[in-house]
Amino acid sequence: MSAGNLKSRHQQPTPDDVEPGDSVRPGHPVQVSRYTVAARINHWVTALSLILLALSGMALFTPSLFFLTGLFGGGQWTRALHPWIGVVLFFSFAGLFLRFWKANLPAREDGTWLARISDVLRGREERLPEIGKYNAGQKFVFWGMSGLIIVLIASGIAMWDQYFYAFTSIEQKRVAVLVHAVAAVCIICVWIIHVYAAIWVKGTIGAMTRGKVTGGWAWRHHRKWLRELVGTRPGKRPPTPAE
Amino acid sequence: MFPPIPNPSVASDAATPRFGEKDILRRSASEVTPPAQRLTEVAKLIDVSKCIGCKACQAACLEWNNLTEEIGFNHGVYTNPMDLTPDTFTLMRFTEWVNPETENLEWLIRKDGCMHCEDPGCLKACPAPGAIVQYSNGIVDFQHDNCIGCGYCIKGCPFNIPRISKVDHTAYKCTLCSDRVAVGQGPACQKACPTQAIVFGTKDEMKDWAELRITDLKSRGFANAGLYDPPGVGGTHVMYVLHHADTPSIYAGLPDNPRISPLVDAWKGVTKYVGLAVMGFAAAAGFLHYVVAGPNKVSEEDEENAERLADGTPPPAPPAGLQEGRTP
Ligand code: HEM
Ligand code: SF4
Ligand code: SF4
Numbered sequence: 311m312s313a314g315n316l317k318s319r320h321q322q323p324t325p326d327d328v329e330p331g332d333s334v335r336p337g338h339p340v341q342v343s344r345y346t347v348a349a350r351i352n353h354w355v356t357a358l359s360l361i362l363l364a365l366s367g368m369a370l371f372t373p374s375l376f377f378l379t380g381l382f383g384g385g386q387w388t389r390a391l392h393p394w395i396g397v398v399l400f401f402s403f404a405g406l407f408l409r410f411w412k413a414n415l416p417a418r419e420d421g422t423w424l425a426r427i428s429d430v431l432r433g434r435e436e437r438l439p440e441i442g443k444y445n446a447g448q449k450f451v452f453w454g455m456s457g458l459i460i461v462l463i464a465s466g467i468a469m470w471d472q473y474f475y476a477f478t479s480i481e482q483k484r485v486a487v488l489v490h491a492v493a494a495v496c497i498i499c500v501w502i503i504h505v506y507a508a509i510w511v512k513g514t515i516g517a518m519t520r521g522k523v524t525g526g527w528a529w530r531h532h533r534k535w536l537r538e539l540v541g542t543r544p545g546k547r548p549p550t551p552a553e
Numbered sequence: 554m555f556p557p558i559p560n561p562s563v564a565s566d567a568a569t570p571r572f573g574e575k576d577i578l579r580r581s582a583s584e585v586t587p588p589a590q591r592l593t594e595v596a597k598l599i600d601v602s603k604c605i606g607c608k609a610c611q612a613a614c615l616e617w618n619n620l621t622e623e624i625g626f627n628h629g630v631y632t633n634p635m636d637l638t639p640d641t642f643t644l645m646r647f648t649e650w651v652n653p654e655t656e657n658l659e660w661l662i663r664k665d666g667c668m669h670c671e672d673p674g675c676l677k678a679c680p681a682p683g684a685i686v687q688y689s690n691g692i693v694d695f696q697h698d699n700c701i702g703c704g705y706c707i708k709g710c711p712f713n714i715p716r717i718s719k720v721d722h723t724a725y726k727c728t729l730c731s732d733r734v735a736v737g738q739g740p741a742c743q744k745a746c747p748t749q750a751i752v753f754g755t756k757d758e759m760k761d762w763a764e765l766r767i768t769d770l771k772s773r774g775f776a777n778a779g780l781y782d783p784p785g786v787g788g789t790h791v792m793y794v795l796h797h798a799d800t801p802s803i804y805a806g807l808p809d810n811p812r813i814s815p816l817v818d819a820w821k822g823v824t825k826y827v828g829l830a831v832m833g834f835a836a837a838a839g840f841l842h843y844v845v846a847g848p849n850k851v852s853e854e855d856e857e858n859a860e861r862l863a864d865g866t867p868p869p870a871p872p873a874g875l876q877e878g879r880t881p
Contacts, residue, residue: 334863336860336863336864338860339856339859339860340856340859340860340862340863369680370680370701370703370705371680371825371828372825372829373582373583373680373682376582376680376681376682379701384701385681385699385700385701386701386702386722388701389701389702389703389722390702390722431842431846432846433846433847433849435849469704469708471703471704471707471717472702472717472722475704475717480707480708480713481814481816483704483707483708484708484814484816484817484820485816487705487708487820488816488819488820488824491820491824491828492824492828494828495824495827495828495831495832498832498835499831499832499835502832502835502836502839503835503839506839506842506843509843510839510842510843510846510848510849511848511849512848512849512850512851513850513851524851524856524859525855525856525859525860525862525863526851526852526853526855526856526857526858526859527851527855528859529851529855529856529858529859529862529868530851530852530855536859536862537862540862540863
């Protein structure tokens with residue numbers, strides 16, 4: 311990297327929602343790098359564990375889904391594996407948390423975005439404020455998952471009788487199992503929202519598969535972030551503010 | 554004396570079980586049509602006032618069920634081991650209690666073990682189809698082939714009875730010797746008891762016998778003598794005659810008013826229905842939204858604007874009043 315690049319990069323501090331690896335490549339269409347390879351692997355490990363946890367957990371949640379234990383090699387295996395997958399999820403999500411927490415801090419435009427949620431749902435993006443790397447909905451998913459995973463690991467350990475039977479009273483175990491079941495329902499709903507949003511907003515899934523989105527996608531959904539990226543592109547003067 | 558159960562017949566048909574699959578009243582995590590005719594309910598009556606603490610029953614239980622308890626430590630008390638284990642289905646619990654009225658030290662000895670509840674919390678909590686069954690004679694039995702070792706039964710039981718084996722990871726507890734009862738015998742513990750502190754028969758017989766014992770105890774000055782057949786769990790098929798039936802908890806923590814915990818009821822009841830409904834609703838809402846609103850697509854114009862921004866040609870400014878970003 312040349313000295314000039316370094317200097318221009320240091321002219322302004324990196325905004326919270328610009329993460330390492332985020333960059334714009336001009337072209338037709340413009341390509342925007344949104345997730346590094348490491349972030350994508352981290353994401354898919356988390357996603358896979360969450361899905362396996364939901365399947366194995368739901369098998370025990372209701373008799374009508376007990377047949378799902380077949381996917382894990384039977385009831386005994388399901389019972390034994392589920393908590394270990396939970397441990398994988400916990401550490402894998404911790405990785406995502408460290409990567410993404412800063413970009414998910416609340417911003418002023420989140421309030422406006424939420425107040426205009428009906429425009430969001432109608433896809434009328436022109437009536438919404440310019441958004442950074444994540445909108446308020448994505449931040450809700452992020453913080454929701456973070457909180458619920460802490461609740462799930464804590465309650466999960468309290469009901470993990472194979473290793474932790476002696477550490478809690480039966481009454482505490484009853485609370486834990488109820489909390490765990492409720493938190494599981496909540497996290498599955500958050501997950502449905504998350505997956506649905508990725509399907510509904512076309513061009514999103516590429517962000518987590520190839521790591522890239524098109525410039526148009528970033529312009530439409532995360533314009534503030536795109537402007538910041540163009541501004542921080544090495545060797546390029548930031549455009550004059552639009553006011 | 555309660556007429557003892559005669560020794561088994563040696564006739565060849567005597568070993569045919571008298572109840573089985575067709576008599577299942579409840580089956581964990583399954584819907585069953587209850588049998589048209591209910592078997593006569595059986596019960597074991599434990600008369601605490603007659604028990605001499607010899608542990609013959611505890612030994613007979615190990616013997617009949619072919620269990621070997623680990624050699625433990627002497628904790629300076631008669632209770633041994635210190636708690637029920639996957640190998641100890643029944644345990645004599647010893648309590649030294651000073652009667653506040655008489656200032657007398659009373660040695661309370663209670664034979665702990667599964668109560669064979671009419672409304673079993675273990676069965677309610679169990680997620681594995683058929684891991685716990687209740688026969689129409691009242692016996693609650695664990696079926697080890699179906700058990701997944703999750704320990705939910707422990708959370709469901711109001712008496713803290715089931716224990717999970719570290720060897721085969723399935724739950725164990727007193728079976729009320731369902732195998733012996735099926736061929737017309739009483740449980741092994743009852744057979745071994747030298748004082749008739751344990752008797753076995755139909756539930757009605759046991760209640761009648763308890764009545765006689767209670768009258769006797771009352772005549773000897775135990776004004777609060779009574780039968781422990783707790784209504785909170787619909788009654789039990791193991792009952793106690795207690796000399797202080799007004800305070801069951803002095804007998805090594807026998808619950809005064811056992812019932813399935815409201816937490817377990819909420820977990821196994823409303824949480825399941827509401828939970829499934831909410832998840833179904835979320836999925837359906839997503840589907841409907843897609844149908845109504847259609848996909849959210851990036852337009853040609855969006856791409857052109859992005860290209861202009863990246864090239865440095867100023868793209869259109871954001872609409873007035875919407876620029877509120879926390880730009881540094
Ligand atoms: C984060 C770490 C987690 C741990 C340590 C954990 C542990 C456990 C344990 C010990 C059980 C009892 C059954 C068994 O022993 O396998 C259980 C049940 C369950 N888990 Fe988890 N779990 C975790 C995460 C999750 C997640 C993320 C979900 C949902 C996606 C989930 C959903 C469930 C459900 C639905 C049940 C059944 C609850 C019921 O029977 O009502 N768990 N979990
Ligand atoms: S451990 Fe208890 S609750 Fe779990 S499957 Fe076995 S009998 Fe049922
Ligand atoms: S005492 Fe506990 S283990 Fe026995 S039947 Fe009642 S709930 Fe089940």
